[in-house]
Amino acid sequence: MSRSIPAFPNPDMLVWARETSRLEPAVAAARLSVDEAQLLAWESGDPGLTVAKLQAVADLYRRPLAAFYLSERPEVPERVRDYRRPWLTARRRESPMLAAEIRRAEFQRDNVLEIMELRDQEPTHVWKEPAGFEDVAARARTLLNKHSLIARPGQSGKPTDWFFYWSSALEEMGVLVVTANAVPAQEADGFSVALDPVPVVGVNGATHFNRRIFTLLHEYAHLLHNTSALCDLHEESTGADDVDRIEVECNWLAAEILVPSAAFAQRPIVLGAQTGASDWQLWQLRDEARAWGVSPEVILRKLFTHGKASQEFYENWREEYNDTDRWSSGPEPRKANGGDGLRTKVRNLGKGYVRNVVGAMSEGLLSTYETSNMLNAKVEQIPKLLDRARVPEVD
Numbered sequence: 077m078s079r080s081i082p083a084f085p086n087p088d089m090l091v092w093a094r095e096t097s098r099l100e101p102a103v104a105a106a107r108l109s110v111d112e113a114q115l116l117a118w119e120s121g122d123p124g125l126t127v128a129k130l131q132a133v134a135d136l137y138r139r140p141l142a143a144f145y146l147s148e149r150p151e152v153p154e155r156v157r158d159y160r161r162p163w164l165t166a167r168r169r170e171s172p173m174l175a176a177e178i179r180r181a182e183f184q185r186d187n188v189l190e191i192m193e194l195r196d197q198e199p200t201h202v203w204k205e206p207a208g209f210e211d212v213a214a215r216a217r218t219l220l221n222k223h224s225l226i227a228r229p230g231q232s233g234k235p236t237d238w239f240f241y242w243s244s245a246l247e248e249m250g251v252l253v254v255t256a257n258a259v260p261a262q263e264a265d266g267f268s269v270a271l272d273p274v275p276v277v278g279v280n281g282a283t284h285f286n287r288r289i290f291t292l293l294h295e296y297a298h299l300l301h302n303t304s305a306l307c308d309l310h311e312e313s314t315g316a317d318d319v320d321r322i323e324v325e326c327n328w329l330a331a332e333i334l335v336p337s338a339a340f341a342q343r344p345i346v347l348g349a350q351t352g353a354s355d356w357q358l359w360q361l362r363d364e365a366r367a368w369g370v371s372p373e374v375i376l377r378k379l380f381t382h383g384k385a386s387q388e389f390y391e392n393w394r395e396e397y398n399d400t401d402r403w404s405s406g407p408e409p410r411k412a413n414g415g416d417g418l419r420t421k422v423r424n425l426g427k428g429y430v431r432n433v434v435g436a437m438s439e440g441l442l443s444t445y446e447t448s449n450m451l452n453a454k455v456e457q458i459p460k461l462l463d464r465a466r467v468p469e470v471d
């Protein structure tokens with residue numbers, strides 16, 4: 077029986093293949109339905125691996141069977157999978173949860189590149205077209221509005237509608253958009269990985285959707301500045317050093333993309349306001365916020381930059397109101413966590429990513445095994461994930 081034919085691969089190639097697949101031993105072992113100790117034993121040269129099991133290992137790590145019989149690791153990797161993240165040393169260390177989510181984003185990016193290779197498809201660079209122009213915000217906004225697969229939400233649009241509107245646009249422009257899971261809101265709002273092709277932006281799923289929208293465009297602004305970043309919008313930047321200057325610039329750009337100054341200046345809320353006003357009410361800010369699909373925070377920021385709110389009022393307001401008041405644009409029933417875990421999974425992976433991966437499977441380019449690996453999901457979940465990633469399915 078072929079199942080019992082013993083295999084004698086190079087143990088170091090088992091380690092190499094797993095590591096380059098970015099799978100932790102525990103995860104790989106679970107996927108292979110063996111104990112972690114057993115997997116580590118094979119990686120240390122213990123016998124007992126069968127040809128059938130080695131084939132499963134090869135499928136999981138997406139390597140040909142022959143790779144496991146090489147006498148040493150390939151000198152030149154097929155593709156450089158690791159790169160330095162300069163912000164780590166610049167500002168702070170990330171928590172294991174955030175580190176894991178950034179690794180996941182990198183894993184997803186690798187998969188997108190691999191699918192492109194399989195399709196012999198040229199990457200799109202539309203996302204960077206606005207970079208370097210004087211009117212970068214206007215150009216970015218025009219492109220985003222043109223590329224979203226979702227109809228632009230109207231006045232009654234929910235924050236989720238707006239988030240998927242903007243994120244779909246970025247995806248179509250060649251950016252991988254992911255949502256970080258289980259990262260405390262206090263730790264980070266988002267991150268960007270300025271690689272070309274397929275740059276990545278990540279938003280923290282623990283924050284309000286309006287906040288994620290602002291973060292999404294703030295991170296896109298980082299890409300347009302060709303900087304990778306780990307961002308915390310809690311910090312009010314002073315503009316004192318280069319990093320702060322970039323943060324201020326990205327905040328400005330995000331606000332300008334969401335609420336263009338020229339159009340905002342014609343709104344009744346601006347036309348009717350006193351210079352340096354210091355009596356804005358939350359309901360006023362919320363009313364205006366809904367018109368743009370943003371938060372009261374963004375509206376007050378715009379009023380301030382238009383000279384219609386005093387700096388003192390703006391700063392006090394930010395201190396006075398809690399996150400929910402500052403970022404929520406209205407009374408909205410917050411759905412309890414839990415419920416449909418698949419919807420959260422699709423949001424975390426990114427809808428465009430899910431469609432891309434499942435599409436490659438439908439085209440016969442990926443096996444169901446590879447697909448479930450790329451989606452970190454069971455094979456039987458794949459159709460349900462695709463259902464929740466479809467374009468008209470906004471939420």
Ligand SMILES: [Zn+2]
Pocket residue numbers: 294298305306307308322323326
């Ligand atoms: Zn930033």
